Amino acid sequence: MKRFFKIASAVLLLASSSIALNAQTNPADESWELAKKQAQKEKKLIFVDLYFTGCMPCAQMDKEVFPDPKVAAVLSKDFVTFKSDILKEEIGKKLCMKYGVTGFPTFLFMNADGKVIDIAGGFQNVEQFTALLQNAKDAAKKGIFKKYSPQINEKEYPDFYVQAYMANKRNVPFDVIDTYLKSKDATDEVSFVIVTGLRVGKQYDDSFLFSSKKFAQDYGRWNVTTHVFGILQRKKKEFEKKNDLKGFQELVNDSKELYTPEEFTKYSGILLKDFGVEKVVTNPYTLQK
Template sequence: MKHIFKIASAFLLLASPFFALNAQTQSTEESWELVKKQAVAEKKLIFVDLYFTGCMPCAQMDKEVFPDPKVAALLSADFVTFKSDILKEEIGKKLCMKYGVTGFPTFLFINSDGKIIDIAAGFQTVDQFTALLQNAKEAAKKGNFKKYSPEVQEKDYPEFYQQAYMAGKRNVSFEVVDAYLKSQSSLLSEVPFVIITGLRIGREYDDFFFKNIKTLYKDYGKSSVNCQLFHILQRKRKEFEKNDDLAGFKKVLDSSKEYYTSDEWTRYEGILLKDFGAAKTSDNPYTLQK
């Protein structure tokens, strides 16, 4: 009887968006399985909030966005919610490993079969977040899903990648990663993709990423691709700086602009241009001065 009561209590907790997103109870493999079963039973989508204690944007979401009536109504009507502290809970670490998560908060939008609809990261305003929820609903109705496999299978990942996420051993040598990636039949597959983006692998893999960015964007979504692209542009900047080639670097930036929103690009362009000195005369409010 006690066991049944505990399971029922967990179901009630996870069924409420407000409580689920603010609860301090531990998220486990068992509670994750309950969420997936509940989504099937209620024919709802799944919303996952991956966060850690001390993350300011995460706390800001909890304070300003999740309690908003519009957000709460959408979550309650169409989603089963799940929240996990990625520094303390194994299931959070596994989900981060699965999707190569590097920034927080990260939000996963998943259907009841485990298919990824979308991934988003960072603080979202109420309007931005409600748009993400609405877009996820529409994409799911149309059957538009990303290429990720539905289940977390630890055996699919090499030991160094598992250890990077599950044990925090992220100082993996390029040679180790390079040897693994060169043994793979396609770098466009899920596991090579999350290794490259999750561990921010560069060098010749930057050129691969640039060459295949449209395919990767379509297959795996905006969040991981944009994050990796920004790191690539930071590395590219150093190459162009050696020859003081601002014009050449701006051409590279122009080819990348389409993958960001106008607000994102305003911010990132200012950061990426600052070391060339051009930012001194810019009207860009996000520009970082020397």
């Protein structure tokens, strides 16, 4: 695909230039800065693809969507594109940390100053992805951006969170997270990405659901809907114990406006399926021959 910056690969290709820079001479952070500088120079937006080798929907995007003429034309005209393998490249890990990314692929839509227009993820077909690009262009023209600060500053985050993303030390004791969150505003950016990025559950579920619509407006639907779905899966067990299908349906419906109609049909179907049906797990080692 044209004009994808491949960080820490053999070369870094600058789309509108014939210059090829050896990535080994350009640290990952410098390569990211080059992408932003190009976007500023060409007055374009930035599209970031966060992926990892072996991710099936990531590979499907590479094969079926990015090369499509309609998609390629929009990206070529209006975006500087930037691609990073989050398991191999430091800048990918930093971007995941910054935005509390947990699923892949994740797509970031930004302006040249690093202000986030939107975040999306998962496999998107050509029509869906083209719509995302158009929506990003429209929002940028209107000056509508998310609340994320434009720069990546590791000092803004507690050490346990930095280590979770940069060193893959994700088994953080809940009391450590809880102590930090209780000392901060629950609605600020760092608190939000800690809760969603580390998938903090149960004790923070109700407050997150209460603020979910505001979070979606401030930080984008992708991280919010992903986390809400996890919360509702946990809540399902509580409602099953009370045999309260009606109550659970009402809770699920409360989150409806967070999702597109297609998404809500899919996820509500998953959540409501087999409500109260005992899940029987057979141990294969106990089966008689």
